[in-house]
Amino acid sequence: MTELDLETDDDMPVPPLAGPRRKSVWVDRVLIATGITMAAAAAFFPWYVFFNEDKFGIRVAAIDRSRDLPHTGPRNVFSVSPMAMVNRNKNPNPQPLPMDQLTTASVSSLGKDKNTRPVPMEEQPFPGPTGFRLLHVANGRAMIEDRSGMYMVRVGSILPDQSRLAALEQRNGQWVIVTSKGNVFAPE
Numbered sequence: 001m002t003e004l005d006l007e008t009d010d011d012m013p014v015p016p017l018a019g020p021r022r023k024s025v026w027v028d029r030v031l032i033a034t035g036i037t038m039a040a041a042a043a044f045f046p047w048y049v050f051f052n053e054d055k056f057g058i059r060v061a062a063i064d065r066s067r068d069l070p071h072t073g074p075r076n077v078f079s080v081s082p083m084a085m086v087n088r089n090k091n092p093n094p095q096p097l098p099m100d101q102l103t104t105a106s107v108s109s110l111g112k113d114k115n116t117r118p119v120p121m122e123e124q125p126f127p128g129p130t131g132f133r134l135l136h137v138a139n140g141r142a143m144i145e146d147r148s149g150m151y152m153v154r155v156g157s158i159l160p161d162q163s164r165l166a167a168l169e170q171r172n173g174q175w176v177i178v179t180s181k182g183n184v185f186a187p188e
Contacts, residue, residue: 137175
């Protein structure tokens, strides 16, 4: 070999690179089996809950659909709150305490006339009935209009003239509404 041959290593055989050796293939198999088992459990569990609803469902307390209170005595209250104090009196109708006769305030009589009667209150007048007109009737309802807007009404509804809608009738080929006051309104 010459000096020229040593500078390049093209002619020299090179052994293949050795990769990391896998000595523990069983660890991989255990991890794969664990993953498959967990996936199967995740897929099966909702069905288990569905078919065993009594174990996982919401438990509703049994009540006897009445408004009566239970026939048990009152519970003992262990609290320092004055609102939670229990009445421990044996007498259900205790006698009221005597009235304290000490005067603590007085009421002035200024502005009161001795010979006048109280003035009766005048009744508040309500606004007069407002007119309305029938626009359309369909499906057991009527559309009416007054100064403040349009409304959908049905039998029993209060109308702007303070009456109730008594009936929806068809007269002479057109729908009309009859009020509780006997008025008949036809579409305009």
